[in-house]
Amino acid sequence: MTATMDTAGSVQREPDPDWVSCGQCRMLVYGKRFARMAKVCPGCGWHSRLTVHDRLDALLDPGSIRPVEPGPAVHDPLGFADLVPYPERLDRARRETGLDDAVRVVSATVGGHPIVVAAMDFRFLGGSLGSAAGEAIVTAAETALATRRPLLVITASGGARMQEGALSLMQMARTSNAMAALGEAGLLTVTLVTDPTFGGVAASFATLSDVIIAEPGARMGFAGRRVIEQTIREELPESFQTAEFLFGHGLIDGVAPRKELPRLLAVLVGAAAKPADGWADGVTDPVLRDPATLSPPPVDEVVRRARVLGRPTTLDHLANWTDGFVELHGDRAGADSPAIVGGLAELNGLPVMVIGHQKGRTTEELVRHDFGMPSPAGYRKAVRLMRLAGRLGVPVVTLIDTPGAHPGPEAERTGQSNAIAECLRVLGGLPVPVVAVITGEGGSGGALALAVADRVLVCENATYSVISSEGCAAILWRDSDTHAVTAAAQALRVEAKSLLSLGVVDGVVPEPPGGAHRDPAAASVFVRDAVIRALRELHGRDGADLVMARRAKFRRFGSAEVSSKIRETVK
Structure with a gap:
């Protein structure tokens, strides 16, 4: 079967196991080549979604990743059930992803510089922000604060987790306060926006970082495109809410292809480090200070x-x-x-x-x-x-x-x-x-x-x-x-x-x-x-x-x- 991923990120199965069809231009790409290219289409540059494990392996120094366990969080606080009881949804997501919840926290190095990372995985209930995901973000921030390390958050979310009601809403304030504490402590925070990043995540910790970088084509906003179009009864441009749109309107710092991200992060984290002693030795002062x-x-x-x-x-x-x-x-x-x-x-x-x-x-x-x-x-x-x-x-x-x-x-x-x-x-x-x-x-x-x-x-x-x-x-x-x-x-x-x-x-x-x-x-x-x-x-x-x-x-x-x-x- 050929793995075919569409622009919404869902995987379909087709004959022939060695080829992948681009979710944007439909170009067929040899599977191993697609993997070597970090799952970026060589034809149109479309960035396929990554699992949290693939994401961290691609960004961070080999052998440097160490898991950080978030504290305990409430599960099913409302006894919520729709077509399927919420506990069953959680169990299914855990089986399919191998994750406890939508956020994984690790400490690692990038370019040799220590860093703490909180990475979201859209496969886990759409990367929704519930109590456990909020606890993971806060744990990452508190770990960065305790170890005096920069924090990188990698976002991929449809927004708040409806099954947890108002407690999910509270995660926006909870995570925002954690980000504020890092800013007050003088620690660098960076957000990597991946597709999609919406709702309560976009309106809290995702956009509070000192530096916000997005992958090409990644979408971010508070309300989704479909909701906005239905509300205002207008058709929005294709580029609306994309990384390029956000960049053009001064809302993010840059758009960077996946292959460039490790170098970019290493430079950012390194620029926030302290200089070595004797950093200006041997430099002659050329300045003239006498008007004569x-x-x-x-x-x-x-x-x-x-x-x-x-x-x-x-x-x-x-x-x-x-x-x-x-x-x-x-x-x-x-x-x-x-x-x-x-x-x-x-x-x-x-x-x-x-x-x-x-x-x-x-x-x-x-x-x-x-x-x-x-x-x-x-x-x-x-x-x-x-x-x-x-x-x-x-x-x-x-x-x-x-x-x-x-x-x-x-x-x-x-x-x-x-x-x-x-x-x-x-x-x-x-x-x-x-x-x-x-x-x-x-x-x-x-x-x-x-x-x-x-x-x-x-x-x-x-x-x-x-x-x-x-x-x-x-x-x-x-x-x-x-x-x-x-x-x-x-x-x-x-x-x-x-x-x-x-x-x-x-x-x-x-x-x-x-x-x-x-x-x-x-x-x-x-x-x-x-x-x-x-x-x-x-x-x-x-x-x-x-x-x-x-x-x-x-x-x-x-x-x-x-x-x-x-x-x-x-x-």
Whole structure:
């Protein structure tokens, strides 16, 4: 008989034992090949459902899996019977799956890093969330808390278990509280969404993780598609509630094929680990801290160089600095601004959260990234990542290159001012080291939103200003010709030497002769080394002390005593 699995996950039997028919495109695949490909169709990429045992074997390091037994839970609390008594349904599910209930809990390693996993199996009564499944999730969270390990939850569920009534409903709050305790303890939580994940599971622990990754095509939502269509009497698009739909609306961090998941999880878990001693040994500090050592070109040339598209972008820097960057997406509220990128990375052995503006080099890239001008969703994504870094105790590195926040009507309707203000507040109070580098244009509040840092550095040919020189010239000079724009740039003191003299930045990162665009790789090395040395200086300092010093630093700007000293310096 040929095993044929349809898109609903049910198995049918057909002649010929050596072939499997894809549940989506119906392509026939040799059974052993299908197994070697982790049960992913080589034709259309459809991901077949896995048993919990196959799932864990595929994700975790061989030989590392150790079972964790959940505590006792109530069974059949209501004496429930429909067409079949509930105890008979439980007994049948146990016989067919070999599981006690819908969730299996293990401790293991992934990429050599310890982890606790709670994995759901849809075969057990549709992966429904009852008292025993809730107990397993809570046990996994408490084990992670006791052993100081990250928690991975793998979801596959139709929702709450109706046969347990209100007690099933209570599992949503029970598991959510367990996830909250892990967040308060600074432990990383990750959800892997598999098909399907609905109802009480989606509306509780599944979507409370720090990072949410989904397999291609996996569906997740509160109400099912059929229920929604019957309620609103409209036909929904085919992509509705799929992983790709969720990703496009900023609700999950990424969509990853099954074969990539072990590496991705290893990087995530490794990025939350503590660095080894001596992680920055041998790195030379390139930063210039004396304005007298700087001989900038004319200010109009500096402005031009700051805007050259050949300068390294945030993603360029990350590609040069690390092999282990995992980009995280979405504001978890319905959108994901491509003008800000961010995620966990390992910088010279130190886990860091990197958040930066992203422009691009070609017209197509610039349009795709909104010319590096973030919408409120971008700043809300940045806030989410900042808070995650604070909980994990991971330093934050921000890379700033934006003409300013997006000025469109949609940005105003969705709260641009509030989103920027929240960035300023959250960064100012983060109990971890924060290093900001202005790598190109530092435009107004859109730039400052990522620059409330312990150390603020500026690249040699970058600019930082309250407004663009063109905008200033148009408003105050009432002219937009070249002479007025240059006069405005000079008056605003937008270039690195003036910014250092004013005390607005703490140091200047040198660039290759002629600008970063002349040798982007070398320019990136300068920025990397400057960041590493700044982090080394801040590493190990108490979080409360960091916050106090950071707030005191920004408190001084504009005070009469400090301003008079600055005026003497820049004369």
